[in-house]
Amino acid sequence: MIEGLDRTPLTRDFFDRPVLDVAPDLLGRTLVRATPDGPIELRLTEVEAYAGEIDPGSHAFRGRTARNSVMFGPPGHAYVYFTYGMWHCLNLVCGPEGRASGVLLRAGDIQVGAELTRERRNSARNDKELAKGPARLATALDVDRALNGTDAIAHPGASLSVLHGTPPPRDQVRNGPRTGVGGDGATHPWRFWIDGDPTVSPYRAHVPRRRAT
DNA sequence: CCTATGATGATCT
DNA sequence: GATCATCATAGGT
Secondary structure, rough: OOOOOOEEOOOOOHOOOOHHHHHHHHHOEEEEEEEOOOEEEEEEHHHEEEEEEHOOOOOOOOOOOOOOOOHOOOOOOOEEEEEOOOEEEEEEOOOOOOOOOOEEEEEEEEEOHHHHHHOOOOOOOOOHHHEEEEEEEEEEEOOOOHOOOOOOOOOOOOOEEEEOOOOOOHEEEEEOOOOOOOOHHHHHEEEEOOOOOOOOOOOOOOOOOOOOO
């Protein structure tokens, strides 16, 4: 177990704030994934904010659809989507209900249960790569669309929950452009990470791809 | 270290 | 039909 870790769960009030307040405040928090074989716990090191219908980079920018409906619901719930034909990404809904904002969980440092991720993450060459990137994080934690809409505020039987953990000093929180986001949303410096942490994913600019004909 | 590219399918226009 | 909040791999420096 981790010395000095604050295992108090985050409450719904934590998430019921503007996304640009919640996102940096999630760094250093402990995400707990309950699996049949035991818990996987990871310290969040990198996140991105998506500000709902005012944000061109957000899935909610053009209003509510079947896919993004969870974003319009109450804060503290998981929004999971499938992308690039292969991957899942995990977000936590925040802000007041209806604002449709959320935080993409981009990377973390696995503290407990690394061995439970090995089969799914067999391409990882070391522990720091197990959850370095949003799809790797979701894969490591065995998160898929079955968890879309689940409440991540700690409760009996919760599949996902977040503990206070060990937030970094404020001067170790850095921010910059979001990764892989194109269009007008690309310029917002709404990616937040812990300076120097080896589990933070490399920045990649958005590249429009042309499919083979 | 770096850059380039194929994989793969749901979603939206 | 185009796009996509990505990753693994191959090959060059």
